[in-house]
Amino acid sequence: MVDVIQARGLVKTYGKLRALDGLDLAVPEGTVLGLLGPNGAGKTTAVRILTTLLTADGGSAQVAGYDIGSQASKVRSHIGVSGQYAAVDEYLTGFENLDMVGRLYGLGAKAARARATELLGRFSLEDAGDRPVKTYSGGMRRRLDLAGALVASPPVLFLDEPTTGLDPRSRIDMWEVIAELVSGGTTLLLTTQYLEEADRLADDILVIDHGRAIAQGTADELKAQVGGERVEVVVSSREDLDAARSVLAEVAIGAVQVDDHTRRLTAPVRGGAEVLMQALRGIDAAGIGVLDIALRRPTLDDVFLSLTGHAAEDAIVEAEAKPGAATVKAGDPA
Amino acid sequence: MTATKALVDGAIVAKRNLIKIKRVPDLLVFSTMSPIMFILLFAYVFGSAISPGGHANYREFLIPGIFAQTVIFGSTITGAGMADDIQKGIIDRFRSLPMSRSAVLVGRTTSDLLNNVLVVVIMSVTGLIIGWRIRTGFVDAAVGFLLLLAFAYAMSWVMALVGLIVPSPEVVNNASFMLIFPFTFIANTFVPTNNFPAVLKAIANWNPVSSVTQAERELFGNTGGVPPIHTWPLEHAKVYTLLWCIFLVAVFVPLSVRQYRRAASR
Incomplete structure (x- = not known):
């Protein structure tokens, strides 16, 4: 398969801070690469460079077969970009926004209008199409922004944190829209802070930290590396620890860890909520008093802890503590 | 080809900006109300005390000056608009499109x-109402x-360049106010600049605002027969003003x- 997006050794520095420190990536045609990392990892910088909004200080990249430096305008006519902050004009209506973008892609007046109407329908915005975007909810703005990226039916799409800041309902709507899009064969580079999002949408996930790739694989491969789901139980009395351990051993897929001091038991499991309920029933039947019980799924934090030895939040604090970080925050919101 | 594309795409962007003016009329109301206010304040407050050396009619003397001042203040709208588009990420959208x-x-x-x-139309009407007259022909x-x-x-x-450099639209307004x-x-x-202290007088005589104002007074017939101050810019006000226009466009368009190519969202 051809790599539609290909980057080698991308470097971008802001003062002393290396926002990108030799990033390599490749996205084969028709697949989705999830670029996963905490704030300040360099995700947005990478997208801005690949979409020709920023010039790299080092390295090279091709998008849709064109060099991002010497053939930038060719690249721009083959890509669609939707950013972290919905870049739609709030004084224009939804229709006017899409119509304008269509004309700027050179579609011509008639085709631009038809495309705008079609996209409004596809993104469930037909009723709001004649209203100024100012009146839209956050989720509607994002959908309109994504529609803007699709106006010219570009073969390559870049979505920078498409669901950051959305409420859970809108996030799920957005995932459905993106999943449908991808099933149509678009090549997509998606950045996200959420493992769940990458898991759901991406074929392949590239974890980056401090502007460098630190791991790559499918969601399952990464989770296996991180250590899957586990049930955590805190019993109310130390005497119950042994009984709880034997209940959990029945559902666990590995050794149950017991912390005497905090009265916490941790059991690696597979099967999600089903297993949690099974564990609950067992604990209830055994008459064990429980202070807390929860199913823990691997999160971005877990990925980071296992891959880098520091949590995602630490990465942010570290980035902010570095000199010149202010510049990075200003130019590179993620 | 490139120039045509710039004009076609430019027209699309201009249309978008005009829709915005239509939807948010406040902007237009304030950009037209303040010159009207200036005309009335100067004409009736200062006009009662100022007798512009040799000029019989202060209001005729004043209106061309207000014209010049107003269009200069008006240019801050360009800067604020650019800064606002950058802040809202719309420039990013535009820059990712295959447009000029x-x-x-x-x-x-x-x-x-x-x-x-x-x-300018609104100011002219206001001026005509309070007694300003065009005393020359149609062509002038x-x-x-x-x-x-x-x-x-x-x-x-x-101001477009200023808007692309500063961090927010508010800065354009505040900074330009201090300069303008x-x-x-x-x-x-x-x-009239006759009684200015020497340094200020020198600045005033070479200030393009003075030459625009002088050129307007000459072209509308509002000099009251008073000859311009004896310096090259004011004796050749139209040419000097035109040279400034050419100079500003030649320098600030490419800059x-x-x-714009480098502008990043903030």
């Missing part, structure tokens, strides 16, 4: 020019308005386009 690199600037300066036409008057709009257009490009106020007052806009 100068289209956003061409569109912005064009829509602001149209805004200025409207402002037309040249007068064209020269004024040309200067406004050139100033728009200056002295720039428009150390000139022959409101009072703004270059800055």
Whole structure:
């Protein structure tokens, strides 16, 4: 398969801070690469460079077969970009926004209008199409922004944190829209802070930290590396620890860890909520008093802890503590 | 080809800006109300005390000055508009599209020019109501308005660059206010410069605001027969003003386009 997006050794520095420190990536045609990392990892910088909004200080990249430096305008006519902050004009209506973008892609007046109407329908915005975007909810703005990226039916799409800041309902709507899009064969580079999002949408996930790739694989491969789901139980009395351990051993897929001091038991499991309920029933039947019980799924934090030895939040604090970080925050919101 | 694309794309962006003016009329209301306020305040407050050496009619003396001041203040709209588009990420959207690199600037300066036409019309009507008259022929008057709009257009490009550099639209407004106020007052806009201290007088005589104002007074026939101060810029006010317009466009168009290519969202 051809790599539609290909980057080698991308470097971008802001003062002393290396926002990108030799990033390599490749996205084969028709697949989705999830670029996963905490704030300040360099995700947005990478997208801005690949979409020709920023010039790299080092390295090279091709998008849709064109060099991002010497053939930038060719690249721009083959890509669609939707950013972290919905870049739609709030004084224009939804229709006017899409119509304008269509004309700027050179579609011509008639085709631009038809495309705008079609996209409004596809993104469930037909009723709001004649209203100024100012009146839209956050989720509607994002959908309109994504529609803007699709106006010219570009073969390559870049979505920078498409669901950051959305409420859970809108996030799920957005995932459905993106999943449908991808099933149509678009090549997509998606950045996200959420493992769940990458898991759901991406074929392949590239974890980056401090502007460098630190791991790559499918969601399952990464989770296996991180250590899957586990049930955590805190019993109310130390005497119950042994009984709880034997209940959990029945559902666990590995050794149950017991912390005497905090009265916490941790059991690696597979099967999600089903297993949690099974564990609950067992604990209830055994008459064990429980202070807390929860199913823990691997999160971005877990990925980071296992891959880098520091949590995602630490990465942010570290980035902010570095000199010149202010510049990075200003130019590179993620 | 590239130039055609810049104009076509520029027209699309200009249309977008004009829709915005229609949807948020506040902007237009304030950009037209403040010159009306200035005309009335100066005409009735200062006008009662100022007798502009040799000029029989202060209101006729005043209106061309207000014209100049207003279009200069009006250019800050261009800067604030650019800064606002950057802040909202719309420039990122535009820059990721296969459109002309100068289209956003061409569109912005064009829509602001149209805004200025409207402002000049409103000011002229206000002026006519309080007693300002055009005492020359049609051609001179037309040249007068064209020269004024040309200067406004050139100033728009200056402010476009400012808007692309500063961190927020508010900064454009505050910073330009600090610069534009002295720039428009150390000139022959409101009072004759004869009695200015020597340094201020030198600045005023070479200040393009003075030459725009002088050119307007000549083209509308509002000099009251008083000859211009004996310096080259004011004795050749029209040429000097035109040279400034050409200079500003020649310098600030390429600088703004270059800055636009680098502008990042903040």
